[in-house]
Amino acid sequence: MPQPQRSASDSLHLQADVLVLGGGPSAAWAAVAAAESGAKVVLADKGYLGTSGATAPSNTGTWCVPPGENRHAVIERRWQRTGELADQRWMLRCVDTAYQNLLKLSEWGYPFPSEDDGRLYIANLRGPDYMRFMRRCVLMAGVTVLDHHPALELLSDGDAIVGAAGLARQAGHDWRVDANAVVLATGGCAFRERILGGTGLTGDGYLMAAEAGASLSGMEFTGKYTLAPHGSSLNKGLPFRWASFYREDGLPILGPTGEPLRNGIGERENEVARALIEGPVYARLDQAEPALQDWLRQGQPNCFVPYDRAGVDPFAELFRITLRAEGTVRGTGGIDIVSDDCATGVPGLYVAGDAASREIITGAVSGGGAVNSSWALASGWWAGKGASIHAKRRGGGKAFRREVRSLGQAGLRPAASPRADIEASEVIEAVRKEVTPLDRNFFRSGEGLGKSSERLESVWRDVRDHLQGEGADRIRTREAASIAAAGRWSVAAALSRAESRGMHRRTDLPGKSQAFAHRLVITGVDDFRIDGAPERFKEPESWELVS
Incomplete structure (x- = not known):
């Protein structure tokens, strides 16, 4: 050892x-x-x-x-x-x-x-x-x-x-x-x-x-979200396959062809997401037969903990729901x-x-x-x-070179002078506002992504230049820097993919384009490039890949 x-x-x-x-x-x-x-x-x-x-x-x-x-x-x-x-x-x-x-x-x-x-x-x-x-x-x-x-x-x-x-x-x-x-x-x-x-x-x-x-x-x-009881952390969407969905006034949410929505899994999540943007949504698992109810409780027992704690029978009573972003x-x-x-x-x-x-x-x-x-x-x-x-x-492992370089930068070693007014919690909340709301991340548009990208670039500059922790605070500042970087890359890639494909839904570009039937690869931290993206999204060719 x-x-x-x-x-x-x-x-x-x-x-x-x-x-x-x-x-x-x-x-x-x-x-x-x-x-x-x-x-x-x-x-x-x-x-x-x-x-x-x-x-x-x-x-x-x-x-x-x-x-x-x-x-x-x-x-x-x-x-x-x-x-x-x-x-x-x-x-x-x-x-x-x-x-x-x-x-x-x-x-x-x-x-x-x-x-x-x-x-x-x-x-x-x-x-x-x-x-x-x-x-x-x-x-x-x-x-x-x-x-x-x-x-x-x-x-x-x-x-x-x-x-x-x-x-x-x-x-x-x-x-x-x-x-x-x-x-x-x-x-x-x-x-x-x-x-x-x-x-x-x-x-x-x-x-x-x-x-x-x-x-x-x-x-x-x-853009993956999972249905969950409102106020809970339970991102287990399987039971909603047997759910009916309603607005706050009791009217059923309608599916794509005008029928009451049943089963909120897969593409049907789109209808639930649209309704949630407009107001509270409720569900009831009333499509599950008694035998299936027993199977669900036995096979997915943790799915029912929030209901049991609240004293709600989800198969018979309405309960409020939400969509949880899963990054x-x-x-x-x-x-x-x-x-x-x-x-x-x-x-x-x-x-x-x-x-x-x-x-x-x-x-x-x-x-x-x-x-x-x-x-x-x-x-x-x-x-x-x-x-x-x-x-x-x-x-x-028989010999190690002692001359090593620590690679960590953002959140550990700021590029400029540290500033006490930049808090890790505020950084994280600023990123969340761009990457978790349904109207910005579930349904995307070029205009919305462009604005989110601008805001995230501003957040990143503050993180890169001024965020620093001491002692145990380094864990929080480093996590904030990582979340800021991931959000920034996510939005930039979404802006570059000028189409809709899979869980990437562009309201302004609803169709799938063969020009984007390939991966978008991001390289770099502060100045990054996206290979395979349209030319207008690429960084100057002077940027060099570190191998």
Whole structure:
């Protein structure tokens, strides 16, 4: 195991072959994969490995497709829904590796339920049990786990990423891990929206990767919202498949063809969103038969906690609802992947799970739930293996160069003089006003996006030049900088995609254009460029990509 060293300032200093940043399923799988490959591994989580992230508080299905000829048909059907942006080879790789890892879970002793015929039902994972089990697997693999150790920045020796540094939240001291490879499994960005497991999902990995020279893609696909009881954080929309919807005056909300709206899932969310922009909306799950009601309560018990607490029978009584923005958690965007081992194009830096762009498997639509769950199983495994191979090539942790450069800038090292009047909370709220309202982000327009972009650029300038935290406040300022960067990239990409595709809905450009049947890749932090976008949105050619 890596041996800790203490400096004069009492900060924690470790050395390892592979450092994994994050605490969700992809981080756990990456750590296990790297350790099984013979690497010395450290995992540093912002929270507590096993309870942090979007999976831990939820039940989740998986994209479970057993081997056989039917796989290609399943993938083809799914690809037809991706807006032509997914890659069927990656989709096949994902279902194959995810299936093998589900079998590994069974071999390791995960308590899958049995079907009526006695076979194990491996297509569903109970979040709390799954993540508690994965924590045990990580520890049994010999990984050193640093709970409550948020990473603030990556470290570079000029040629490659060689570790990361951060703050031990509970102990109050700094930490640093020298490593020959780093896996970013830090999750997506929920823009501080109140959703299950979303508090710590602030896009930290995006900013760290971009500062190192990595690119991002799919950042325009943040228009995923999920129906939820008003006032709750429960972003589990499945029961609304059997709902009826009403305005505050009791009149039913009408569907596209004029009939009362039933089932608020999928494209029908558009009608609910339009009604919510106009005023309060109510629902009742009255389309569910009694047997189905029992099945829903048994299969999705956490979905009914808000109703039970409020003393409401959702199958018989009206209750107020809302649409919760889910950013890139159930959106698509993230760090761009350049090879089969989930490398980012920056030597020594790998990415997995929601921190990565999922365009290659979900395209322009959400992979929320099953597909993202299988992606975490697969990409974590690939990234852990890839990082381990890279680490061995770099010397297996036997020698580390002491001359390293800390890459963190915004929120840590302002470009100009710090200003006490710029608060992290105010930065986050300013970003939220541009990226969460239904009339700005669910339904988009060129004019609205242009105004949001101008406002976010102003926010970013303040963050870049003047936002700085001291001590534990660095966590908050860094999170604010990450949220500001993610919001800025998201709006810029949405403005560049001059069409409607998937969850990117332009009211001024409602049709899909073949000219945009490709990914938009963002490179850079302060001055960034969008490759593949129309010429008028590109930055000057003097801007150079850091490789």
